[in-house]
Amino acid sequence: MHITIVGSGYVGLVAGACFADMGHQVILVDNDQQKLDALNKGQVPIHEKFLPELLDRHRGRSLTFSDDLRSAVQASAAVFIAVGTPPTEQGEADLSYVESVARIIPSAINSYKVVVEKSTVPVYTSDWIRKIILRNAAPPDSFDVASNPEFLREGTAVTDFLYPDRIVVGADTERCASILRAIYAPLTDGSYYQRQDAIPRPDRAQTPPPLIITSTKSAELIKHACNAFLAMKISFINAVASMCESVGANVQQVCQGIGSDSRIGPRFLNPGIGYGGSCFPKDLMAFRAVARECGYEFRLLDEVMRINEDQRRRFVRKVHDALWTLRGKRLGVLGLAFKGGTDDIRESPAVLLVQTLLQEGCKIAAYDPAANERAREVLNASIEYAADAYEAASGADALLILTEWEEFASLDLDRLHQQLKYPIVIDGRNLYDPGTMAARGFTYYSVGRPVATSETLPLQEGAGAKKAIRS
Numbered sequence: 001m002h003i004t005i006v007g008s009g010y011v012g013l014v015a016g017a018c019f020a021d022m023g024h025q026v027i028l029v030d031n032d033q034q035k036l037d038a039l040n041k042g043q044v045p046i047h048e049k050f051l052p053e054l055l056d057r058h059r060g061r062s063l064t065f066s067d068d069l070r071s072a073v074q075a076s077a078a079v080f081i082a083v084g085t086p087p088t089e090q091g092e093a094d095l096s097y098v099e100s101v102a103r104i105i106p107s108a109i110n111s112y113k114v115v116v117e118k119s120t121v122p123v124y125t126s127d128w129i130r131k132i133i134l135r136n137a138a139p140p141d142s143f144d145v146a147s148n149p150e151f152l153r154e155g156t157a158v159t160d161f162l163y164p165d166r167i168v169v170g171a172d173t174e175r176c177a178s179i180l181r182a183i184y185a186p187l188t189d190g191s192y193y194q195r196q197d198a199i200p201r202p203d204r205a206q207t208p209p210p211l212i213i214t215s216t217k218s219a220e221l222i223k224h225a226c227n228a229f230l231a232m233k234i235s236f237i238n239a240v241a242s243m244c245e246s247v248g249a250n251v252q253q254v255c256q257g258i259g260s261d262s263r264i265g266p267r268f269l270n271p272g273i274g275y276g277g278s279c280f281p282k283d284l285m286a287f288r289a290v291a292r293e294c295g296y297e298f299r300l301l302d303e304v305m306r307i308n309e310d311q312r313r314r315f316v317r318k319v320h321d322a323l324w325t326l327r328g329k330r331l332g333v334l335g336l337a338f339k340g341g342t343d344d345i346r347e348s349p350a351v352l353l354v355q356t357l358l359q360e361g362c363k364i365a366a367y368d369p370a371a372n373e374r375a376r377e378v379l380n381a382s383i384e385y386a387a388d389a390y391e392a393a394s395g396a397d398a399l400l401i402l403t404e405w406e407e408f409a410s411l412d413l414d415r416l417h418q419q420l421k422y423p424i425v426i427d428g429r430n431l432y433d434p435g436t437m438a439a440r441g442f443t444y445y446s447v448g449r450p451v452a453t454s455e456t457l458p459l460q461e462g463a464g465a466k467k468a469i470r471s
């Protein structure tokens with residue numbers, strides 16, 4: 001199948017590389033010439049596992065890069081739109097990039113085309129894309145507009161794409177649905193997974209994945225509703241964690257108890273410093289805006305967002321609790337990316353916290369395995385950038401863990417203890433067992449669990465409660 005993907009950002013680039021690996025002929029179109037030059041030279045603009053291998057495998061063969069949208073559309077049966085949909089000041093999705101792509105497509109229609117929304121867009125967008133294409137003189141039966149939302153997470157984007165829980169296709173005609181069915185056939189018929197050179201299957205993957213066909217409007221809603229539900233799950237557990245802190249309970253035990261109910265499930269129940277990233281914050285605002293436009297006030301989403309912001313404030317209070325005054329204090333910070341496994345710092349709660357702590361007069365030395373460079377573009381020289389976790393901890397009044405990178409969960413605790421001026425760790429991601437940290441001589445604060453110090457050994461459930469209530 002010949003496919004064009006417009007937009008070579010996180011979603012477009014991963015989708016393009018994966019479609020090529022599934023055996024399709026893909027043209028990735030972007031209007032950023034520098035990005036295209038970099039991709040053609042073999043550079044990989046984002047930190048994403050397996051992406052370099054896939055680009056090496058297919059670059060210049062079944063995956064080419066171009067700035068010529070018209071020629072690409074002419075050569076393709078399906079055109080996926082994966083340009084950004086950033087939030088406007090009012091929190092709506094800015095669809096002007098999507099519209100500008102839709103305006104160019106009609107002049108290139110030389111045979112039946114399926115135009116597919118891959119970007120996250122509000123529920124009425126497929127109607128608008130159709131109207132714009134018709135307005136620019138394309139015959140009504142020469143194209144269809146479909147929605148094929150993407151559920152990939154940064155850091156595991158390639159395996160999320162190739163081993164999805166499900167594939168959602170919103171298509172209003174059988175002709176259009178059959179093209180998308182054919183595109184995904186290597187996954188749905190299992191043939192991709194038989195290949196020797198297939199990207200390895202992650203633990204949890206069920207193969208082959210089901211393909212769910214819906215109307216385009218339902219598919220558009222599925223994407224927003226899915227992200228909103230996941231964000232709600234995180235805010236819910238963060239609210240429960242706050243209660244645990246007040247009463248001296250342990251949120252980890254609570255999670256085990258509720259997550260093992262198969263109706264709830266254990267995933268996306270990790271409390272922390274709140275969700276961030278390029279999707280959840282923007283998609284929640286956009287979903288609320290769409291609901292309002294449809295005459296429904298989705299107040300639940302307001303509360304999900306409020307709890308999320310509050311979670312950062314609570315963390316800063318925890319730093320105060322541990323250190324009393326902040327002016328002039330030196331803090332080691334582990335993690336700047338919005339989550340582990342990525343170099344993306346968009347809406348990163350870690351960066352937002354660093355900015356707040358700088359305003360409070362702290363001095364910060366931070367380390368992130370992949371995001372130091374990107375963070376430097378935002379934080380400039382306001383902090384020091386350490387070469388590893390131990391350098392960040394060196395001489396610090398306390399160490400803050402802000403991103404759930406795997407390598408932060410297996411630090412050499414004796415070495416860390418030696419580096420710190422005071423052995424205080426404030427963990428916003430619950431990477432360590434409080435009892436272990438106390439036994440190794442640390443005063444250890446985490447989220448929704450009692451504060452652990454060597455005096456609290458053996459670990460008593462109520463130990464942190466008084467402190468939490470006082471704060």
Ligand code: UDX
Nearest residue numbers: 007008009010011030031032082083084085097119120
């Ligand atoms: C995507 C989706 O588009 C967004 O809706 C979803 O919520 C998250 O994932 P992402 O891939 O992260 O966004 O976007 P970004 O990294 O900004 O990439 C967009 C690409 O489109 C850029 O390379 C940009 O140069 C390109 N672009 C943008 C075009 O080629 N044409 C345009 O008119 C606008």
Ligand code: UDX
Nearest residue numbers: 150151152153154268269270272275276277279338339
């Ligand atoms: C999300 C969706 O998961 C994905 O399906 C969609 O396509 C894009 O948006 P992503 O933003 O890459 O993916 O990251 P995700 O793993 O969902 O994490 C989002 C944020 O929530 C991160 O800041 C993460 O640290 C936080 N999070 C996640 C928690 O705080 N607790 C959890 O249990 C899970």
